[in-house]
Amino acid sequence: KHFSNLPSSASFCMEFFSQFESHGRSEREAVDTQQLYDVLNLSKDADAKAIKKAYYQLSKQHHPDRPGGNEKLFQKLQHAYEILGDPPKRELYDKWGEEGVTRGGPPQTDLISELFGFGSSSSRNRRQRGESMTHMLDVSLVDFYNGAKKRLRVTRSIICRSCSGSGARKGSRPSVCNVCRGHGVQVQTRQIAPGFIQRFQTHCHNCDGSGQALNRRDQCKKCRGDCVVQEKTTLEVYIDKGDSNGKRTVFKGQANQAPNTDPGDIIIKLREQPHEFFTRRGPNLFIKRKIPLSDALTGFTFSIRHLDGRLIRLECGRNGEIISPGSLKTIPNEGMPERGNPFEKGSLFIEFDVVFPPQKALFHPHKRAQLRELLNGTYEDVHPTEQLLDPVDNGFNPKQGDVADVYQIVDVDQQAEMRKAEERKVREQSRRDETYDDDEDMQYESSPVRCQTQ
Incomplete structure (x- = not known):
């Protein structure tokens, strides 16, 4: 019965928190945000130019080295200009006074605010990091082979230069949102269980989380109160020889800007486009070639135009070798260059598809008898038939005056290919250890960006 007059736990919590919140409001309402303006003999709507002019005039007048100078007043002038001459600090001072500047946000009203998670002033107003932007850049296999420099136009938000990100026209300043009282958030309560x-x-829906409110007539004409404007930016992306599909280039801090926010990164991800004739598989290149049965049996030569423009002539069957359907031949060191070591290359593989003659071609019994006799007899030295890929076949039509590199294609040596792959991994790991460079990311700490505002 001694506790019968005590309020219920739910009503007690509500009463306690309401008293706590009203206490916080009274503290905020008592904050002095005029003193530093008085030191410089300025009104609160003074612009940056007026603040600078007033400081230089008064500091010159009261400098301790001048006759009649006042050292204490001079120090006050310096302190006032240090805050009011810095737009972010001035914004904090106008909201929360000097304590707000010191803490980086509204004063912390009570330790219980921290314990119950109502938002510590420093955490609520700590500068957030904006989201990163990812763009895909289509790159041809030719550019991956030879290296290239690409330009990509992207659109991003930047702080409005007209209002310096305040959203207000000249001579006007945003006021503290009367719904969230400058916090950018609203605190709500709900009962989740008895007690x-x-x-x-x-x-906060009223200020969209900014903590500031602005009348339409006071909005900046350029950004219309949004604090940011859209800008088209040209990024230069460098593609090294042998770069891989999916490689990322990171432009640090070049993403969308916003007030009180550190911009994120722009990430450019390379996307390899299919080539008409070559296929890339890791460090190796593959092409497919259809040949008639006669060439498979007697040998042949054909030419291709490589990705760097060189003409390569391939010879097969000069030593009586027969090409079986589905055979895979190789030319070592004619594949993709190795990133960071372009003189080391993979292999070029040629997959052959043997086209058999139509049934009618051997319909005559005499021809079939001749073929049977030939296949069972002794071969004579047959010079290969020289062939060139025409535009209908593979498009690598040699130009007049071209000098071709001649190669004898050989069988695939599986052990040699595995050994080369292991050596390549060792070299790549060694380069990463020496340069501390992530093999997937290239980050530009500086800003190789050319901008055009439209």
Whole structure:
């Protein structure tokens, strides 16, 4: 019965938190945001130029080295200009006074605010990092082979230069949102069980989380109160010889800008486009070639135009070798260059598809008898028939005056290919250890960006 007059736990929590919140409001309302303006003899709507002019005039007048100078007043002038001459600090001062500048946000009203998670002032107003932007850049296999420099136009948001990101026209300043009182969030409560009340934050719908409110007539004409404008930017992306599909180039801090926010990164991801004739598989290149049965049996030569423009003439069957359907032949060191070591290359593989003659071609009994006799007899030295890929076949039509590199294609040596792959891995790991460079990312700490505002 001694506790019969005590309020229920739910009502007690509600009463306690309401008193706590009203206490916080009274503290905020008592904050002095005029003193530093008085030191410089300025009104609160003074612009940056007026603040600078007032500081230089007064500091010159009261400098301690001048006759009649006042050292204490001079220090006050310096302190006032240090805050009011810095737009982010001035914004904090106008909202929360000097304590807000020191803490980087609204003063912390009570330790219980921290314990119950109503948002510590420093955490609420700590500069957030913006989201990164990812763009895909289509790259041809020719550019992956030879290396290239690409330009990509992207659109991003930047701080409005007209209003310096305040969203207000000249001579006007945003006011503290009267719904969230500058927090950018609204605190709500709900009962989750008898005697238990949950307190949580929601995004302020009135100021869209900015903590500031601005009348339409006071909005900046260029950004219309959004604080940011759209800009088209040209990024230069360098593609090294042997770069891989999916490689990322990171432009640090070049993504969308926003007030009180550190911009994220722009990430450019390379996307390999299919080639008409070559196929890339890791460090190796593959092509397919259809040949008639006669060439498979007697030998042949054919030419291709490589990705770097060289003409390569391939010889097969000069030593009486027969090409079986589905055979895979190779030319070592004519595949993709190795990134960071372009003189080391993979292999070029040629897959052959043997085309048999139509049935009618051997319909005559005499021809079939001749073929049977030939296949069972002794071969004479047959010079290969020289062939060139025509535009209908593979498009590598040699030009007049071309000098071709001649290669004898050989069988695939599986052990040699595995050994080369292991050696390549060792070299790549060694380069990463020496340069501390991630093999997938290239990050530009500086800004190789050319901008055009439209």
